[in-house]
Amino acid sequence: MxxxxxxxxxxxxxxxxxxxxxxxxxxxxxxxxxxxxxxxxxxxxxxxxxxxxxxxxxxxxxxxxxxxxxxxxxxxxxxxxxxxxxxxxxxxxxxxxxxxxxxxxxxxxxxxxxxxxxxxxxxxxxxxxxxxxxxxxxxxxxxxxxxxxxxxxxxxxxxxxxxxxxxxxxxxxxxxxxxxxxxxxxxxxxxxxxxxxxxxxxxxxxxxxxxxxxxxxxxxxxxxxxxxxxxxxxxxxWLTDRLQMAGSLVLKQAAADALEQSENGILCRDVVSLHSTFQKADVLHIYDEQGVERARGLSNLSSDEAALIAQNADRPVKELLGYQTAGRLVNRNNLVLLEDHHLPWEEPENPLRVITP
The missing domain is CATH 3.40.1160.10 (Acetylglutamate kinase-like)
Known part of the structure; x- marks a missing residue:
């Protein structure tokens, strides 16, 4: 000392x-x-x-x-x-x-x-x-x-x-x-x-x-x-360098490939599966269907809300949640695409919910 x-x-x-x-x-x-x-x-x-x-x-x-x-x-x-x-x-x-x-x-x-x-x-x-x-x-x-x-x-x-x-x-x-x-x-x-x-x-x-x-x-x-x-x-x-994974999701391959050009962020309808129970404002790890981690972003919704919207795409969001929201899981300005210099996390196992059949 x-x-x-x-x-x-x-x-x-x-x-x-x-x-x-x-x-x-x-x-x-x-x-x-x-x-x-x-x-x-x-x-x-x-x-x-x-x-x-x-x-x-x-x-x-x-x-x-x-x-x-x-x-x-x-x-x-x-x-x-x-x-x-x-x-x-x-x-x-x-x-x-x-x-x-x-x-x-x-x-x-x-x-x-x-x-x-x-x-x-x-x-x-x-x-x-x-x-x-x-x-x-x-x-x-x-x-x-x-x-x-x-x-x-x-x-x-x-x-x-x-x-x-x-x-x-x-x-x-x-x-x-x-x-x-x-x-x-x-x-x-x-x-x-x-x-x-x-x-x-x-x-x-x-x-x-x-x-x-x-x-x-x-x-x-x-x-x-x-x-x-x-x-x-x-x-x-702050968004990308996490010490623990709060929650994660698998995104449809086409939606994952379009993340860089997309202005919509991540929509619930593009989610294939959710992993772990997460809350609004948790940071999510976002994977494509090949298991590659593509981005991390701040969630607008809980895992329950995201699953409900994704599984009922034909129903109004306000009717499902009791309040009006765009049904966007992650806004584009709260989304950071991972680059080669970031250490990726392993793909999560055992999805909480599989959204699409």
Whole structure:
């Protein structure tokens, strides 16, 4: 902590604005509960986070004060990052802390999250924060020098110094640590999210002396994941770079092929099947009939409403829903077509409803 915070203090004096994503509360809190990570269940981990969080932040605060700056805790949940209004509220809080010279320390609120509703790893959490604040660099400190072209323990493994296309390396990324839930796969996913926002990711080994500035200066080995030269808009980034899939649909092939030219967005009558139960304002993943993910968009309707309209195309929408609407599932201005640089999600299985016979 001394090495990290002294380095941050020097970078702040040089004019850098820094946000730190740090975990450790569960590991610290397990000691208070006299429990171990192998046997701890969800409730024990939540309780451990509650015990460990004040210990972790007190240590950060005392050391930061030695180097002349203060820290603040920003605990977030998946909904704070995926739900638009809460995302913007969190963004405003972080920016206000930075304006006042306070170091925001971001962590997932492990005391209230479960496996089904959590981000799960600091890599993608940090990438979402980097997108949120439009950071220039995302620095991920880990146990190796960076991304290797194969398992680093294998003879002949070579460090990959520059990555343009993250998808080329997904096959060689696997494995997680016992206390952490992220491996090199989540680091590549995080790098892809950062790239889309115009943020360069640097992955390197965590060291005691100048861990951040030495990577920025190129003084030690690392992997650089190069940012897109023309980043997407903040709205498009928020729509496309999701941490969980709220719902999805399969679109008729002809309608999917015409998405780029269409001004109508996605109409309920063009839907082949719906997957998962979703609500109005959820972000949907849109596939064609060949299983290729083509777009992501903000839903105007719930899955029940969309199915009702699609299955009764000859009846007025107002009669079906009790209120007037165009019957459009996704408006064109709330629809983002996926490009090659986006990592696709696997096609969902088991449709909630098959709309067409």
């Amino acid at each position: 001394h090495g990290l915070l002294s380095d941050i203090a020097e970078l702040q004096q040089q004019g850098f604005e820094i946000v730190l994503a740090s975990s450790g509360s569960v590991a610290l809190g397990l000691n208070s509960l006299h429990a171990d990570i192998e046997s701890a269940g969800v409730q024990e981990k939540q309780a451990a986070a509650a015990c460990g969080q004040p210990i972790l932040l007190n240590a950060y605060k005392q050391i930061a004060l030695e180097y002349g700056f203060d820290i603040a805790q920003v605990l977030v949940t998946l909904d704070d990052l995926e739900e638009r209004r809460r995302f913007l509220n969190t963004k405003n809080t972080v920016h206000t802390l930075l304006e006042h010279g306070v170091l925001p320390i971001v962590n997932e609120n492990d005391t209230v999250t479960t496996e089904e509703i959590r981000v799960g790893d600091n890599d993608r959490l940090a990438a979402k924060v980097a997108q949120m604040i439009q950071a220039q660099h995302l620095i991920i400190l880990t146990s190796v020098d960076g991304l290797y072209d194969r398992d680093p323990s294998e003879p002949g493994a070579q460090l990959v110094e520059t990555v343009e296309d993250v998808s080329e390396y997904l096959a060689v990324t696997s494995g997680t640590s016992q206390l952490g839930s992220g491996g090199m796969l989540t680091k590549m996913q995080a790098a892809n999210m950062a790239q889309n926002a115009g943020c360069t990711t640097l992955i390197s080994q965590g060291v005691l002396d100048r861990p951040v500035s030495s990577v920025l200066e190129g003084a030690r080995p690392h992997t650089r994941c190069v940012a897109k030269s023309t980043p997407s808009s903040s709205w498009a980034i």
